[in-house]
Amino acid sequence: MGNNRRVRVMVAKPGLDGHDRGARIIARAYRDAGFEVVYSGLHQTPEEIVEAAIQEDVDMIGLSSLAGAHKYLFPRTVELLREKSAEDIVVCGGGIIPEDDIPPLKEAGIKEIFTPGTALDDIVKWVKENVKPR
Amino acid sequence: MSSVFDPKVFEDVEEGHKKWEKKLDKIFSSKPERLERFSTVSDREINRIYTPEDVRDADFANDIGFPGEYPFTRGVQPSMYRGRFWTMRMFAGLGSAKDTNKRFHLLVNQGQTGLSTAFDMPTLMGYDTDSPKARGECGKCGVAIDSLKDMEDLFEGLPIDRITTSMTINPAASILWAMYIAVAEKRGIDKKIIGGTIQNDMLKEFIAQKTFMCPPVPSVRIITDTVEFGTKEVPRWNTISISGYHIREAGSTAVQELAFTLADGIAYTQEAIGRGLNVDDFAPRFSFFFNSHLDFFEEVAKFRAARRIWARVMKERFKAKDPRSWWLRFHTQTAGCSLTAQQPYNNVVRTALQALAAVMGGTQSLHTNSLDEVLAIPTEEAATIALRTQQIIAEESGVANTIDPLGGSYFVETLTNQMEEEALDIIQKIDDMGGMLAAIERNYPQQEIADSAYHYQRQIDEKEKTVVGVNKYVTDEDIPVEVLEIDEELENLQIEKINRLKNERDNKLVKESLEKIGDACAGTLNVMEPLIEAVKNYATLQEICDVYRQVYGEYRDPGIY
């Protein structure tokens, strides 16, 4: 067993919105950056995402939302992680998120928000700098 | 049956072309071309110039012809925009039914000629607002409809006997349509005269947009029920809007959009024929819905190729005899995925160019995106600019003064031919797999789109493709854009409304009518009659969808990346 810690992330689609272009692209970019990526699939509740993230022992959950329900879904995910004493799992989000929503989301514990147009490499770089395999 | 060119022409052209290329090679040998490789947004390589050589075999009558004549390369109607402009149909829907109703009145007063409705995610997915799955989603990306009560509020005071209504809904399309018919009937309007469109295209949901409920086979069965019912009972309704829009938004190329959409159309046609319907009875009510993306000429060629392929498919493959069956009539929306959150006012320009391509491509109706679409639901002001964009193209630019103005361009005709050929290859591949349902089961279109989307994103990241304001001409300044907020209180109000409804209605009648739907689903009876009865009894959207789910099971995302 060689000591070989890798970043493990979950790419998750909370809520009913099915626009998964961004989620799928980011999953591939993470893989190409050498991460192990667990993909949640579509239409997940925050409860399902958190349970899966814990079972998979990921270092980070990346949430993607394009249909406006981020204000409930993102903070709810962080809240559930806290309830399960798993707040060491970093949560970040991406998608169509209005500028004004970002400060309250960050306050709720979402570490970073990536808005449309962010380069894949910048996102990967952020993860490398901010998410350390535990 | 003859080339538009005199063969003698080519000698001169070929010689001239060679000479010109040599001259260019010399120029570029000292200072190279601006790019190593010139390609469209779909990564199709583009030549320096196109000449008669590229359309050497062009046969005017068979390939190009006249508008309104087979194979309709230049347009489905003979008069096109010389008669009247395309329908300027703006998608709207936000918050509660009453809010959207206000927006509809405003749009009608501004001169819009057709309504187009967006629904919120729970409605699209077949859940009521009080479902745990719907938490936080109510009214967020469209209007929330839980029962006929909401539908009545939505169309309050609107002349639905005179305007046409388009409803962007898929898994729950049959139910929303039943509600619309019920609203009309309750006002004493005969369903024979109401007009509009339901999107009702589940195949592209499995392929691209991922709004799904039941598995593909029963989903298509319900769609075929609506086609059958429409053909017999609601003849002015377009029962399926076969959509490439979402396929493109999910990241396909232009050709993939074209091929997968038409393959979907072929699948629906086969199903309806399998139901025993005569192709000429239903095919004229199929309409299409395409994306208009950034690459101007490629898009124009796509629309032209689409018409030509469909005409040939309907006439030759399905033996349709009514020319209206051969028509590919389509709605266009400009590409939401091309808009940027950075420097959002640039989006007005992008949308204008895309709208122009749709018009040059001969669209029947058009939605232009608002500049803030990438940020949130459009504000009224932004939506107005988007509508004005169409009006300027129509009434100021002069492009609508002649029909198919780009027809005969060596470049555009070549692109049209190339796209037709490549799309036919893909359609053939799908046929070989056993049709679109089988291809979806194999995740073929899903995987192809995922690959194209990733390729394009990499090209942007590596600056092979320019996105102004994102990877070039980037500015730091924040341009403030007003963003429309949806009241979080709406969810609670909507839930109260459902609770009230469930207390007031005759629950025994509801139960009975739901059972009838279940019987129809499990058997072979058309579901539309029982649906109309159930919605009139105020069964909720989810109550009906739960019947679908019980009978057919739920489809789950196969997770293709």
Place this chain on the structure above:
Amino acid sequence: MTDVAEKIVNGDVRAVARLIRDIDDGMPGVRQVLKELYPSTGNAYILGITGAPGVGKSTLVDQMVSHLRKRDKTVGVLAVDPTSPFSGGAILGDRVRMQRHSMDEGVFIRSLATRGHFGGLTQSTRSAIDVFDAMGKDYIIVETVGVGQDEVDVVKSAHTTIITVIPGMGDDIQAIKAGILEVGDIFLINKADREGTDKTLSDLRLMINMDHKKYEEGNWKPPILKAQAVFDKGVKELLEEIDKHRKHLTEHCGGWQVRRREDKVRQELGDMIKSRLIEEVLGKITETGDFDEAVNSIVEGKTDPYTACDKLVLPAIGVSTG
């Protein structure tokens, strides 16, 4: 007993998740915990599901989990996905098809990447099975694409191995024949509504019958089943066959706890020693720089690989080079 081992035996989800990660990442300290857990293992029934990509393994596993839950059995799932040879990263997507079970406390789903590190997939997966076993799962399902020796070895750890195919794979049947036919206890033709099902069925039957001698002395003869996992068709029958096989193991093979049987123990211990040796020896000589030095010497023509190998390995295992 360490804290971690105690937590795991008590079914602590986070502790289990973390230990499996540590096993996969080859963290020090893991071995101690596994030693402590070993006495608590041996109670789970292990199922191996293998088959080429696209045959619907994950969907099948998802349905099997539902059936087992209806019997009130707890289930652990290990979904093994290939790692990208280019980046070393992986997208673990099998979970998507089983996500509906994620809220069920009786089900633990874990995705594993087939990493190329020292201990290899076989060792990590076996250890992960032990962890699920120790936490008290009644059934453990291991899902792999069944390509390569590593994965074949993985399914050998199972009590019942199910080989999944779909109609119209023609040549792939040949591939099964070449590779893992011997390990198949049950063959399942999924998507059996497709054209070519009967052909696949007769191909499989022929293949199994070629080995007819093997089955004469009361040995288990692999049944061939048809299923449409996506519609939950044939899954119940699969579980019934699994029950039969389990009964067969009990009656004829000294109990279904085959992992404790001599031949299995021999195999697994042998594998474990192999990977341990690789880890210890290669680890040591890589760390000290001796390995790189030897490579250079060979490249520069100063020595031959045979001599270099002796020089590196023998001292590391305490044998004098003479």
